[in-house]
Amino acid sequence: MIVNPAALAVLCFGDSNTFGQPAEKSGRWPADVRWTGRLQEYLGTGYAIVEEGLGGRTTDLDDPDRDDRNGRKYFRPCLRSHSPLDMVVIMLGNNDLKSKFGRETDAVAGAIEGYIDDVERTAWTRTGVVPTVLLVGPIHLDAGQSAFAEQSSEYDAGSVRKSRELGAAIRRVADKRRTLFVDAATVACPGIDGIHLSRDSHEPLARLIADEIRSIL
Template sequence: MKQIVVYGDSVSFGMIPGSRDRYPFDKRWPGVLENSLNAEGASVRVIENCLAGRKTSWDDPFRPGRNGAQGLSEVIELNSPTALVLISLGTNDFQATHDIKSWGSAQGVAKLVDIVRQAPIEPGMPRPEILILAPADIVEPKGENIVKFEGAPARCKGLVEALKAVAEIKCVHFFDTNSVTGASEVDGIHHDDVQHVKIGKALAPVIRRIIGS
């Protein structure tokens, strides 16, 4: 069995738009991905490490533990051997607490790639492949996200291109979730259950090519 680690935020956590509830495993995209791969004859386990509010490399002034660069090395170490790490972060970099733009967020992801590669795994264990996921564009935050993500649509412009450039420079894999679906119309940040299914199923063939059958 091959292990896949999803390192993400509330979007990958499966936060139900407009609520504080969570979709069950088989409804959120990491679960859809695992079930799709195994239904096709693969033997994989998708490990979710997805924390609401997690940023790429910055502290949250109100909630501890949201700096994605802190603790990632240990996540890789404790889940080794791992075939693939999916880095699914960036959305929370554009919260109103920081004046981060797309280049800065992409550099935060680049830092995470380096941390994965330098993690102190046991001698002889393989280094995991890395896949950067570009999150859905923030177009129009709604509900409580209007204030929380004030100015985010403008600041996140160009993130997909910036993340793709990082993936090319770092020689890692890249997938743009915007090619499958956007953010939920309910809150402008998360995904509804249909969108989760689309992402999970679209990722399945991509990941089969990366990790093999």
């Protein structure tokens, strides 16, 4: 952890692409490969990056196959345990597009808006104001990747289509609530499973988010 008491605290809350799940195998990329680790390197010790990624995490849906993946249930305790916070970065949504949920993109974006409510009601900075929120549109699912058919049984063609529409839906929420927004799909893409960030996408994603953080904090 960063022990500089003046460091600006940035919570990164997401799913397997924040956890660092490789596209090629099970497990987790090392900290110096994951975008959150690269982000810490770029920003330096004047910032403290708090990594909160979980594979399969949804926005606010209970997964019948995994009972601990509803992100909204954990989010407020997470905010409390890590406050004071200067910024909260939220990158969620693709897990909501699994075919078993039958969810449309506007509903996913609406669920993410609930996270903004939670930040406003629960989190605080050292000066007692609300932390800045940065919403991140997730990468697009890619059915053209070689291992997608084998690894993506929970997604269908509709999921892939919706993933390409999700960033715009999240941007509309960001505009409505006057939060920051960046779209991961502009600089990053999945690897061979068509779901998880390719190894070489972590670097540009970290740079994109670092630039946005530096422009505000």
